[in-house]
Amino acid sequence: MTNEFTWKVGGAQGEGIDSTGEILATVLTRMGYYIFAYRHFMSLVKGGHTNYKIRANNEEQVDYHGDTLDILIAFDQTTIDENEDELITDGVILHDAKFAGTSKRDSLKICSVPMSQMAKDLGNVIIKNMVAAGASSYVLGIDPNNFYEQIEAQFGKKGAELVELNKTAFNKGYDYVKENYADVQRPVPAATKPATPRLLMTGNESIGVGALMAGCRILAAYPITPATEIMYWLLGNMKDVGGKVLQAEDEIAACIMAIGANYSGVRAMTSTSGPGLSLMMEAIGMAGISETPLVIIDVQRGGPSTGLPTKTEQSDLNGALYGSHGEIPRVVLAPTSIEDCYYQTFHAFNLAERYQCVVIVLSDLLIGMNKMTLDTIDLNRYSIDRGEMVTQEQLDALEKGAFKRFALTESGISPRSIPGMKNGRFCALTNEHEETGLEIEDVPMRKAQMNKRFRKMETLAREVNEWGVDYQGAESPELLLIGYGSTKAQIAEAVKNLDGMVVGHLQLRAMMPFPSDAVKRRIDAAKRVIVLDNNFTGQLTGLIHREIGYHDKTETLTKYDGNPFTVGDILSFVKG
Template sequence: MISQLSWKVGGQQGEGVESTDKIFSTALTRLGYYLYGYRHFSSRIKGGHTNNKIRISTQPIRAISDDLDILVAFDQETIDVNAHELRNNGVIIADAKVNPTVPEGVNARLFAVPITAIAEELGTSLFKNMAASGASWALLGLPLEVFNKAVEEEFGRKGPAVVEKNIEAVRKAAEFVLELTGGPLPEFQLEPADGRQKLFIIGNDAIGLGSVAAGCRFMPAYPITPASEVMEYLIKTLPKFGGTVIQTEDEIAACTMAIGANYGGVRALTASAGPGLSLMMEAIGLAGMTETPVVIVDTQRGGPSTGLPTKQEQSDVLAMIYGTHGEIPKVVLSPSTIEECFYDTIEAFNLAEEHQLPVILLTDLQLSLGKQTSELLDYKRIEIKRGKLQQGELPETAENQMFKRYEFTEDGVSQRSVPGQKYGIHHVTGVEHAEDGRPSESPVNRKKMMDKRLGKMKNIKVTDPIKVDAPHETPDLLIIGMGSTGGTIDEARGRLAEKGINTNHITVRLLHPFPVEEIKPYLEKAKQVVIVENNATGQLASLIKLNVGYAEKIKSMLKYDGNPFLPAEITTFCQELNLVWQR
């Protein structure tokens, strides 16, 4: 028996590839397996090749696999594009309708299954996704009743007749493929899973759930890949808690409405991708100048301009830190797991209100849309911190005197009132202002206000600004990454250890203000430093060189072709670098 397996389904976008993957993955999750998925899709609604790759394991995993065991193909293009990933003697389950063939040079077993024909016999070709899933499930020899239960959960709302036909499609395809193979394939028999309940969600859903748990009750947003799922999650969820989502006319409106809601005392966020964040920059500056808390999610994708809207990249880092005109305080957080997406969203709201500034939650497409197994979340960890928001009665002000909303304080954070509070009236403007908000061009006041706002940064305290796995006092290599690269780096480290190369690993979770003191000791001790990131200019490496130094030790491993890193790529790069250094 094996402890892990890789499975992929592909076809034309819009023909049910996602449904095939969804039921298959749900059933495996019910059994307690750990899963990690990567979805390749085109930047159009229908048509164009799409595939979803799922890695299945009895142990936690956070990386896609280098190769593939089973490929399910709805068309010949799927075979042509993906067959090179198959292990020697891997399996292709293909729709017999397309007269599938195995490309030259690929050593794979092809099973042509009448997937479309089975579906059409049951009344509609829509059932072919269940037929394809059933054929895959049968090869693994897993209990069919678990799969059927997942089908019932997915289609139960459509009535028993629909459920029965889907289950029949599963049964017929399973019987057909087992007749071809003579039974489940022994080399694909998975070891039993632990059976524990787990979550299987995308990062965007975890962010949506985290925002609800944090007390967010309003989200203005404009749809954009790969951020739209945050909005879609909250459209369904926020009304249950008295909240609402508004689809705005553009990202400028979305950001300014979120700022306005927070000014009114309601926790609000917006979410977008790089092009949307570009439009928000002036509004983010407004939040910094008016010291209004706001949380903004940036799900990075391939750029610039429209770029590669459905592909992986990590190229917004410097823009999120330095993009606004002028100088304002802000926090940029970078979660790296599903769990961190949830907990960091809550922390983002707390930081925004405690320090009265914008907080940007920076994810990437793989983390945002790649479906992954997560342990159950601990809601007891949730703590709401609203900082100096005055929720009770304010002290009486003298006649003709306004509330000192921007009063100079030791920590740079002033008392905050909301509209309608007695004695809380003050002036709000995007121009420089005095303590009561009235416009001021006094050079003395200007310097004091700038120092007040920027002085907040020295008090920023974030839970685990870096995540460290450093078993070696003086490692051959220190590997540093951010976002979704963490699991891939860890898997590569295991392979490097087998080759006698000692490594430590740091995932940078706080990008601004940069955690210099936390990361510096590890750079000092490392012989070499490899920084792994999905961009062309080494933006994380630039931050480290700028803030910490050690440029002579640092080597960048960059990938910007739209695909996430594979463990083998990092292993090869680090092994070759170590050999060069030893010479």
């Protein structure tokens, strides 16, 4: 018996696929399992194929949903057709008896369960998801009492009648499989219930928590998959700290609202995906030249245009690095996990105010909309740093009208006042300006202000080599795998499977300023270098080439079909 197992439920959208998966995910987490829950869905309200996969381990944290599958719950034939290749040799399929349930693989154990009919007999067709949960409970060898607790917690407020209905549906599924397919049971490894409940959260929720803890009090956004859940989470929690969530008419307005809030001294952000980021480009330039702090969360999805709204990709990198007309200093961060979404978001607010610039956090659908179990989050890793905020005492010491908001300092960081501070007024202009903010077009001051704005990135460019990369492996590996953001888990797992090979794994968390020294050192020491790019053109590879070269040493593994890299993808490319 191994320490882990995988389970998936699939069907047409609108059949309760997510709710079925959520029930099991929550039960397993409460029992003490570490899980990663992955949602595959289409941009449809009803119809199309969707599935929900859970990978669970009784001992170790799980960061990726895995390549293989032990048990498949199928509400339609499409689910079998599209997922049976993922099943292990003796995998189990539990399918709704409303269809034949055929498979092209003879080694699989196929069980027909009248899920829809049982639900219909109970007077509620959608409750077949609870029948499926009961069937799964028997196959996995999980005590039904664990599900009863979840049913009571989930439906208790809606009345005892609904609780009993769900328990009855669950028991029907459990008993049917027990009576008709007793030999199909695959007891899962026992888990120990933790003394302190663990977290089960998505990357979008983690971003929301990070923003709240960093002192963000305004989110201005327009709903867009896969970033909308950030808005939903903050909508439910921002009010507890006196904050506001503003739904703008579009992403242009949302970005400008966030800039205005930051200008007024309130920590604010906007959240979006690729199409929204495109619309924000002019406003990003405005924040850059006015040196107004701004945090933008981009939960990437498949493009271009509306592209693949419900699929993952990492193709917004170039837009985040270079988008907007003209040239401005900016910071681009890339969380490497659901947990790291918290840390990178908190850090983003500090960097935005410390360097008075735009900070873009590049998440993606893989970590944004999927869940994993975390023991805890270190709430003390970062504390709020508001940067060069001028004090009232400092302003009082100046002559009237002498405050220079855009003073030409050696560090490039100028003192910042907020509206309402006596003697702290300045001209807030989006044209090029002199030190007090008045518009200019003379050559020396233009050059001086451009130099000043970019000078403040020099300090950050040095420090980013310390925290901008994660490295695991030998000092001189024969193979170096490089990724950014959410590819970390699959690369790490692939490394474990490359027995007999000395492998290094470099994961980038900072994309701009680029951690040139840290990356160059690792590439120098490796014999072979493979860069993973979840896009068509190899944007990370191109960034490495622009920053430090190595055109002749880097190979690129790309994927752009809307799905995340699998461990198998990496191993196949390495072994060639």
